[in-house]
Amino acid sequence: MTNVIEIDRVTKRYGRFTAVDDATLRVPAGCVFALLGENGAGKTTLVRMLLGLLSPDAGSISVFGRNSTTHGEEVRRLLGYVPERPTLYEWMTAAEIGWFTAGFYGDGFEQHYRNLLDRFRVPTSRKIGKMSKGMRAKVSLSLAMAHQPRLLVLDEPTSGLDTLVRREFLESMVDLAAEGHTVLLSSHLIGEVERVADQVAVVREGKILAVDPLDRLKLGAYEITATMHGSAAAPPPVPGTLLTSSRRGKQWRLLVRDVEDEGAIDRLADLDSVAVVDRRTPSLEEIFVAYMTENHPPSANGQPGVLQEV
Structure with missing residues (x-):
């Protein structure tokens, strides 16, 4: 099976503190792959290196065969990303931010974005600054998915969301994987990982302790x-x-x-x-x-x- 992400012996240090320690893993295509670890385990640092926003001190990361350090901008164009705290222009409406973002992508982005807003029941005319946290999260997810990326990266995307919105998020992940897309989910919430993940990497203090299909991990x-x-x-x-x-x-x-x-x-x-x-x-x-x-x-x-x- 083709690997969408390949991480080889990656280490990242901040002074004397090692955030990621000799990490190696493979993320195959068409699955929901979870990084499961406590807050501060190094998951976000690993994700930021994958996006090309940080450079590893040792090792390499490739996404779709492209080195994240040397081709970070190209990598970011190929995937969708939802951070734990999305930054959105609060003075824009949901429709306006979709129109604005469409300028960075090809034809079809805005229409697909509006279809996603409709699916998630987000009012297009409401300003983002007037939306609940759950609504804002849906806008962020819609923006990340509108160019139909083959890889969606989610860093603690359901943190602080209510049960119904969290369920919608998780159902979207399963649907994407069923359509052949790949989802990388970083989370400390065991219940949501157990519900949607095909494969799990357990992360502690920057180290990857185990990488297994979910059923094998428990079997x-x-x-x-x-x-x-x-x-x-x-x-x-x-x-x-x-x-x-x-x-x-x-x-x-x-x-x-x-x-x-x-x-x-x-x-x-x-x-x-x-x-x-x-x-x-x-x-x-x-x-x-x-x-x-x-x-x-x-x-x-x-x-x-x-x-x-x-």
Whole structure:
């Protein structure tokens, strides 16, 4: 499958602070790809480098095969972009700002823009300064989509919007992907990512910790509860990749992913030190929280160290 975006070992520093740290990922065509991370994780810096508005200190970014640093203006013409806080001329009406923006694009922009305003039920004669935040967001999305870009980049686009407007945004993303367009969604809202994303990159402190299709991210993940015969100092050896572990008395709770054999979890009960084993499928939120938890050095037996003990 053709990659719309290719990010290779990109690093961006501000003095001693590293905003993006050796990031690599591929965004294939025709999907909704989510950058999922807390505020301050480096998502916006990565997006701004992708747009050619910032230059990386190391590595490279290409969009449709064009280097974002050397061909930033061309890249920006090929995509649509909705920032978290869109800047709009508040003294213009919705119709006037569409007419003004159409001068930067080819034929058909203004008509398609008006069709989008109609779809989102935005009054064309109302001044933008008199609109609600949700209405302004719809104008911004319509402007970004009116030239029918093959790639739409959204940086926290639903932040602060009410439930109905957020739903309209998300439905638009799904519709675009169904039509063969690509959507890059940067968000800290797990619910909206889980609802629309085909693929997810988990970002923390500038690092990309995981990149997977959404169903694969959740499919091989399990929360294992192991009740021990005694107060074990270390958890039992679990299959897959251990993300977090915690202990309460004789009970270990472990969150793992990349488990290929479910039976390996059940066979933990055969260990002399284990009394009972239970397992369940965690939510995306629980997996995300596990990735956001500070890692500790591995313990002596090679398992990751205990993240919290209560």
